[in-house]
Amino acid sequence: MTRVRELLVRATNPTATVFVLLVLVFAGVFAMNPGFFEGPSLMAFLKQAAPLVILAAGQYFVIVSGNFDLSVGALVGAQVVIAARLIDGEESRTVPVLIVMALFGIAVGLVNGLITTALKVQSFITTLGMLLVLYGAIRLWTGGAPTGSLSEAFRTPGRLGIENVPVLGQIPWALLIMIAVGAGSVLLMRTRFGRILMAAGDNERAAALSGARVGTARTIAFILSGLSATVAGVLIGGFAGVSAQVGDGLEFTVITAVVLGGVVLGGGRGSVLAAMAGALVIEALFTLFNQMALPSTLRPAVQGAIIIAAVAYAARRRTRPVPTTATATPTPS
Amino acid sequence: MTRRPGADRLGTTALIYLALAGVLAAGAVATAIDGGNLFATANLVDMLTRTSLTGFLAIGMTLVILCRSLDLSVGYTAALSSLVAATTMDGQVANIPLAVAAVLLVSGLVGAFNGAVTAYLGVNPFITTLGTGLIIKGYLDTQYKGPAGDVPALFQQFGYTRIGPVPVSALVMLALAAAAVWFLRSTRTGHHMYAVGGDVEVARMSGIRTGRTLMWAHVLCGMTAGVAGLLLAARFGTGSAEAYTNLYELDAIAAVVLGGTLLLGGKGGVAGTVAGVAILAVLDTVFNVMQIDPFAKDVLRGVVIITAVAIYARRQLDRTARRPRFAEGRAS
Amino acid sequence: MTLLAMRGIDKAFLGVPVLSSVDLTVEPGEVHALVGENGAGKSTLMKILAGVHTADAGTIELGGRAVSFTHPLQAQQAGVASVFQEFNLLPELTVAENVHLGREPRRRGMIDRRAMAERTAAVLADLGVDDLPPQAKVGSLSVAHQQITEIAKALSQGADLICMDEPTAALADAEVELLYGLIGRLRERGVAVLYVSHRLKEIFDLCDRITVLKDGRLVDSVATADITPDDLVAKMVGRRIEAQFPERLPGTEPGEVRLKVAGGGNAWIDGIDLEVRAGEIVGLAGLQGSGRTEIAEAVFGIAPFTRGSLEVDGKPMRITKPRKAIAAGIALVTEDRKAQGLALWQSVRANARMVLDANARVHSRRRLARVSELLAGLDLVARGEDQEVRFLSGGNQQKVVVAKWLAAEPGVIVLDEPTRGIDVGAKHKLYTVIRELAAEGLAVLLIASELIEVIGLADRIVVLHDGRIAGELPAGATEQQVMAYATGRGPE
């Protein structure tokens, strides 16, 4: 019991801001619409939030190791389009196509990782380039707009769930997948790989001189990000079907989410749990705006202001006790 | 120890201009095979025209990146500026000076906000400027539901007039680039940007007002985005909120990095950035002349950017190179 | 009139007091030593004076006027120049630019680069350094030259008070001599120097007064003439330390050859023949830039040998990267702990087990379990193993690095300046540890810039000159003998 509490404290300690923020936003949602916390609508919220949360976990690995992955939005889009074109409505193709998608996600992560680590191209540029390539290549392949259609089986994880559960109504598969990914990520960060990844983001040279395969660890982080984009793609495609715009701009949302979770761009700091909480905050914020019937056009402005304020608050907490050491602005690598 | 002063910086810049020449040559060959002539006047004009907008944005972006910061809000600032310009001018030639002043003020203030939040509140610039961009977007979408304002023909000359084959806007961009080169080299604030980007703590301990330096970089970056907005207004004849959808900020960052400035700050310069901008412009023109499919364009752009950066990443990251004492291979 | 009077200075980090009502007074022209164990608060006190940190309580008077600095610039303007413990240089800038950073001379509003170069040359000449061109890029300089640049930077400010935090930690004896001469000249000009060092010899050679801190409190402030080194150590550590170098432990006999290099060389070193046996401590001596670090890096696979052969435990090896070295049972404690040794934002524990985490071949539960023991054995002062390493004092950070390598239970350990920035108590502890390691059959290759350290510990001393081995001396050699080889003069 105390061990659990200790774990919780440790997990939340440096990044408490995001959890406070989560509570605040949920309180706001509750004030607007108490019905939100009834089982079914809460489940619906978690179902729709799951892809971003999973993406945040993937992005976390990349960020904590000292890189960026700007290609995830394009990859999510590409995966959905690939799925639709290859499945083309045939149920029997679902599993093979899922395997192809996983391989594609791994391949994109691998290429991102190798270009970044072996060719020493900064990840901002690598993944920006990858974004362009994926965006263009997928449209080139489909002639500009997605073709084909998804199978029912493919859509199950993103759309359906365990039905008729008392109180909750439906437990979405997406939620279970999200929990599995979250648990897996937390456990992974507690392994030697996780610690090496963290150390590599903190001080690459020290880690390398300690015998760590820094490049390999970072490449694996990119692969994990590619896989998380694949899972997110399966969930998003399942949830809403194919559309041309799928995935657009997700990369910035997810990086914002991770940073909101107290993870420092530049690497070496932050917890994956908090990163995923950051994604929940963003989704909750969108829900809050919706509940408040805030004019659509104003929402970005409010979102921007809240993000800046929250990150500034977290930065103040981090810097206040040690005014001089932490003023350094960590920047993308 | 025998290195000439500044030889290293010069070397990198030279390499980038070499890369530019390479891209030009490759583009010329490709268009020639396709039956075109890249150096036809029309194509040269096209290339030069395409440099101005990204050029303005990239010059300011160079300053913030040198300081190890980033500005993802420039596209939004430019869109806002185009509206401020067009609505202030409102078709009146007499309002032009006022409009220019208003644009520089507004865009400078946006930059100041970015700088202040980044420098004094310790927010990562990626987040600061992403947030600022969202705020401006919200304002634009709410306030302007489309193009607004009217730019008098006189000011439209800024977007359309050419001296010989050279568009005025490209000349202004080059002049601004020259000013920025001078600023970085010869003023204390400019010089300190390298220090702040190299290591803020060291800069601070050396007595540099790091926050102020960063503020300056952001203000200037905001203002160059303002100038880009003026150019947009001159070319559109009106202000356009939609301009932010074009992700100009990513183009600008790509140009800066192509120009050899390190995203981690502290190294690089505007001379390289101009070459980076030119590389992108040449690519655009070549793609257009060759009628490349728009989606293939994206693919090729991505590949070229990564390849170019990979080529000079090797040199740049080899910072700790020590002078060898024994020539390799001979001593054995 | 008193130049500097700090009274009742308090400072806490994260609520933990680091300085408690510390007083310090410095007279004009005085060379004032500030000593104490690692973590005693010396650097913190100096940083308060330099405007880097702001004190929580207390007053500072400079030349009779009360001052309070919130930015280093204010301290500089008030006549306080500082050489900080950690390098404060920008590798991408030249020596001249670094020396004048933040204070660039201007002509008609523009930076005057020529004046900058001239003034830098003048300051370097004043220092007696003639092989450091002002236009050299600092990133390409040796550690020693960087340190000299750092000192030149402080000197060029024309300050009344220069604070130096372990300025000699990276210097070999020859450069230390330069600094001695310089400090003498400063003293003549009435410039005061606040001098932080762990090298007692320097303290007694240079300083007029000594202020001793312990655990953030003032222990004493005495004239150098009134105290003996042993008494000073006792004040610092709180107990007496018997012999400076512990005796070789009984039963430590050189055994099998564990590391053997024959004709090793690469771009920086050449013709290296070296043997280190189990239980043996081999010292590597030489001037700055003589290639000691290069040998360490070659053995460890950072900049591998491109010529010659290398054997570990009799097996020929090609060690081309650190992983291979670690797998072969080699460890390297690097000379720059912040850049090469530690992940500063990670905990003590995470750092201490980094080598185990990173190498499946050396990872084991038993070794993991020993990590805490190792840290305790090195007398680490930290608020727990969860504390982030960046909050530790330099000396304690160094102990974490040593622990990290010992955790892997190597057969050969290369120690590059292992005692840099470590206080006497910790040094003594580390010496003892090195002896114990040798007794356990470890082969130790020891690089140290303080000659007495090499002489005091090593069983054999290999002296380098200009990338080659200039000679070898047995234990008990004199400093003169070592220097004769090191400067290329051959045997005495």
Next chain:
Amino acid sequence: TTDAPTDEAEDATTEESGDEWFVQADYEEQLAQRDVEPEGDPATPWLQAIEPEWIDTAEFAQEGGDHTVCFSNASISNPWRVTGWITMQQQVAVLQESGQIGEFRHSDAGDDDDQQISDIQAFIDSGDCDAIIISPSTTATLTPAVEAACESGVPVIVFDRGVNTDCAVTFIHPIGGYAFGADAAEFLVDNLEPGSKVLALRILPGVDVLEHRWAAAQEIFADSELEILGDEFTGGDAAEIKNIVTQYLQRGDVDGIWMDAGDGAVAAIEAFEDAGKPYPVMTGEDELSFMRKWKDTGMTALAPVYSNFQWRTPVIAATMILAGEQVPAEWVLPQEPITEAELDQYLEVNADMPSLHYAKFGGEDLPGFPDAWQDR
């Protein structure tokens, strides 16, 4: 030299310059045009014209064929434009076959106004174009560039979105956004009980063709007894649409959905299915995914149309102009929504087309049909 636009044309009032998108006169005109019988053969709607004012183009007539036609495209960044672009290319192939068009050059601005200005400039500077076709990415901002093109003396054809100048020889477009929005809004008013709740889903703010749709709908809803729950921007992203609709459904019933374009319409319908709510009365667009879902569910719906076949007209117009034939100054193409009665017919014709294809693409008679639209 200067190729800046001259000042004269400028006082053509910048009607778009306010933040008000509703222009009463245009609104009324478009609503009226819906009931006008277009001139021309109904079998080739892309050649029909509503109340055309024929103008003489003899000044542009050129000898022979093999003309170089240049096309500055705003982008092909959405399925509607992708479909249209394929149609246009097929039409060009026909005209090339018949020798009327020689080279067909095109540039794509990727929705970037500034880029498109450069693209147009490059066409002018090249001096090779016998006619320039422009599909502007934004109305007001492309005005100076189009004026510059006109001044170069080459016939200019503008289609889809307009510009604030009438210097182009012809401006080709379907009736317009007001008509689209009104068709949809009227359908909801007619098919819903008074007091029903309607949710409006929109793609982006600030694009005139889309803003007009919403402005007309607001006009009609204001006179009805429907309750508008809200209007949301979705970016055309299916996931976003489904989120939003799901959230509205959590808070209460939604009886009707008004959309300003069909992208992602299916996701909105699925939100009702997943929430276990009855299907709404809905308006989408003639995108097949929506029409197929409509058919499957049997819901009450309408597919307003922004005639995709308009992509054929500009190239035909170019050959007409270069031949000195008369063209309408403003070439208003018919624009008729697809009703339930016509649903089956259109689904049948397009049975093999991909789901993001537009039913009224009007290319069935082109030689490339159906392969060109199927395997892109």
